[in-house]
Amino acid sequence: MFMMSNAMEIFYSIAMFTTLLFLLSKHLLRQKPSQSPPSPPSLPIIGHLHLLKKPFHRSLAHLAKQYGPVMFLRYGSRPVLVVSSTSTIQQCMTTNDLAFGNRPHLTVGAYLGYNYSSIIWSNIGDHWRNLRRIITVELFSTSRLQMFLSLRVEEIHYMIQQLLLKANSDYDNFTRVEFKAVFFELMLNIMMRTIAGKRYCGEDVEKTEEARRFHHVVSETMYLMGASNLGDFLPLFRWFDFQGLEKRIKDTHIERDSLLQGLIDEHRETANKFSAFSTKDGEKKKTIINVLLELQEKEPKSYSDEIIKGIISNLLTAGTDTSSGTMDWAFSLLLNHPRVLKKAKDEIDAQVGKQRLLSESDLANLPYLQSIVNETLRLYPTGPIVIHESAQDCAVDGFEVRAGTMLLMNVWALQRDPKVWDEPNEFRPERFEGSEWDKGGFRLVPFGSGRRRCPGEGMAMRVIGLTLGLLVQCFDWEREGEEMVDMSEGLGLTLPRAKPLVAMCRPRLAMKNVLSEQI
Template sequence: METSTYSYILLFIIFLFLKSYLQKNRKRLPPSPALSLPIIGHLYLFKKPLHRTLAKLSDKYGPIVYIKFGSRPVILVSSPSAAEECFTKHDVAFANRPKLLAGKHLGYNYTTVTWASYGSHWRNLRRIASLELLSSNSLQMFHGNGIRADEIRSLVCQLFRGCNGGEFQGVEMKSKFFQLTLNVIMRMVAGKRYYGEDIADLEEAKMFQQIVTEGFQLTGVTNVGDFIPVLNYVGVSKLEKKLIILHKKRDKFLQDLIDQHRKMQSDSALEKRSKTMVDVMLSLQGTEAEYYTDEIIRGMMHVMLTAGTDTSAGTMEWALSLLLNNPQALAKAQTEIDNQIGEGRLIKESDLAKLPYLSSIIYETLLRLYPAAPLLAPHEASDDCTVAGFHVPRGTMLLVNVWAIQNDPKLWAEPEQFKPERFQNVQGERDGFMWLPFGTGRRGCPGEGLANRIVGLALGSLIQCFEWERPSEEMIDMSIGTGLTMPKAQPLLAKCRPRPTMLALLSQL
């Protein structure tokens, strides 16, 4: 009798094991490269640039691939239909971010709008960013202060003065675009400019420039410990030490700016100056001080600084490079601006809607050929879900290869060619998830409107005011460098001179 009881128990245990095993195997994972090595997984397959390596994996294994970044499971998506399913049907499930080292030290321990987990805190930050800081009304308020137009006019004047009586001058445009976007963002955020002329505090500007340089150098560095956790137990890495030092330095700088604005709010100075994003956040702090802490404000300032500068500057550099290699497109854009704007004034933001070919150039550059984020910022599944019939376990990181989708010959005719004309029906193609440069769904980038304004106005102004040529007969090198925002391998060197029809206007600026 006792032996029979033990037999039944053993059979029951075997039954439960078999049931669990069969259920697990019925959940079909996406296809995967055959050899996943212990500890490193599929990391041995990766070469730079990563988006091209991942695109080759998708070509071989399909639009949804299961890969191991060390011990971290990842699904790689490179088709519009799969991306649409992730960001519509499973948008909530994929609304989290993975816990990576950058989010710990540069994202205030995963509490900024970029790094926070999906929930009430993130929703509130998103509401602030979307409604209080980056809505159309807010951007119009900051534009009403003349910030974007003023900084672009300053760049135009700088180039004009360097032309020595209308002669072609050589100019390195990467730094010009970068300084332009940094000045625009920091004037919107804190009312200060740190590059060029008319710098109020040179020492403060020097400190800011140093922090920015160090920040972008570290942002593009991969922390292997994010994917091979055992390395985190060896000790604090060199990268983490640098991130900690940068965080302290940056934190103090941003806090000083907050304190300056808080002091100005205590007197009548606020009534006599333009309102900034810091002022908006301090006003919210006045109504709910326990939530809108200085750390929350510093985090939002940091997001604006990092997300809104390098990306827009890189887009302008790629766009001008493409136009120099395709002078017929440059001439067509100039003709459109001449016909719509004329020679008596500079282009305004309100004119951009009347310049569809200029918009098509930006779409073809930023929104297809050279997206600022070739891989969307990583998401993480908070629940098990099924994508295109494949099982995606909870905790899996989602990577969407935007570059692969936007350069897929099955979706785009001659995808390697620069053809702005293909975006004459831009809205229809966007609805089909064929291009996702700003992401989509709950965690889509709220700064799309600002980026389009800065890039459109700056590029339009340079096309309107100057003739542009390559430095030599050779085509501009379009090689891609390393980094998260797909920079050019070689900074753009170009030649420009004032257009004869614009000399009178430029002389009056």
């Protein structure tokens, strides 16, 4: 009887809460400003959540065709503004850059963003500006990027070595290569060696428990960052965690925090013996953790262990899945367009030759290779939906936007807008040749713009360009069969491929001497 009574009390509590939430939602809906943007019909309590389909960016683009480039939605209790045109996104990233400078407080940011204190999740203010300065000046400045050049080259050359081994150095026949984790492991090695001086992937790397845990944590973090937690929009769901996402987020945070703290403690304990990592040529260089711990000694409050862990976690999040995903898409596009692949190879042969390997300094003289990267980022931006939140009342295209409104900028839709791009769904790197293409302003914004523009853009473009260039220079490539490579989009924050990439690879005979001598 007691259990039945208890169950009835819970039932009535839920019913009363739902009723109150329904009345509150009706009240909030009536409170929309008279100059609010067009909005689809909504449902009580859940608002427009029922209209969202996967993939998310395509769902929003479909709605925008019906209701316009500025659209108001309500995700449960959260007001949402969706913008998807060149002019509206430009307003949000320039005129209203400060007004839309905040991030929404979502559950994932509370845990994986160290209570919204990391640069990805923190609101605009003194703390955010200090973090931005640290990352821009101390970690991604031109001098820092140059300092880590030999490390990047080593890891990309190591990837080429592994492909040669896979092909058994057979210059006559093609070998099947699965790219399921090739680019991801490349980026994870680059980032972890830059951060902590350690490699976690490769045939010559012992599969330690620490390496396995880092693999898991990075992959799990990217999944959770892109997952839709209904508890963030419907408070009732937060009570019960029906999806199990909050528990998963907490568990990932605990494991990741332990791993990152271990790296910091290791560097601190061995500071007198080990203060740098070694490159292949024996040169000693400071890791990012070394740099941050030195700053901590000077300003302990500004560089607490928690702040350092937040910076490291942001670097891992922003530096692995994003760049590896872009390389995945770029190589898939090249396999489906042999003409483009041949043109890129001809450019490299003309500018670099066949007597040495392409280097990072050559990239400035390879405009067509750069056009391939730009066209890939246009078609498959690493962040198809950019999420901000309004810190104050403002206006977009004459429509009123209240403070606390979540902003969704559909970069994917913008970069495929037929009003802006000729044949927008076609892969045509030639559209980026010359200087005419960028006269339209905000036509290509894969790294964002304004205050929250990605500070790692310079490093990403270097790694992507050099990796793709060396793959084209060193190997001949074909599709596995007559069928085109499947370009289906998977689900996730960074627009992954739905199916792992597979290709046929053969070392180039013209590069035989160079490959055997220099790698």
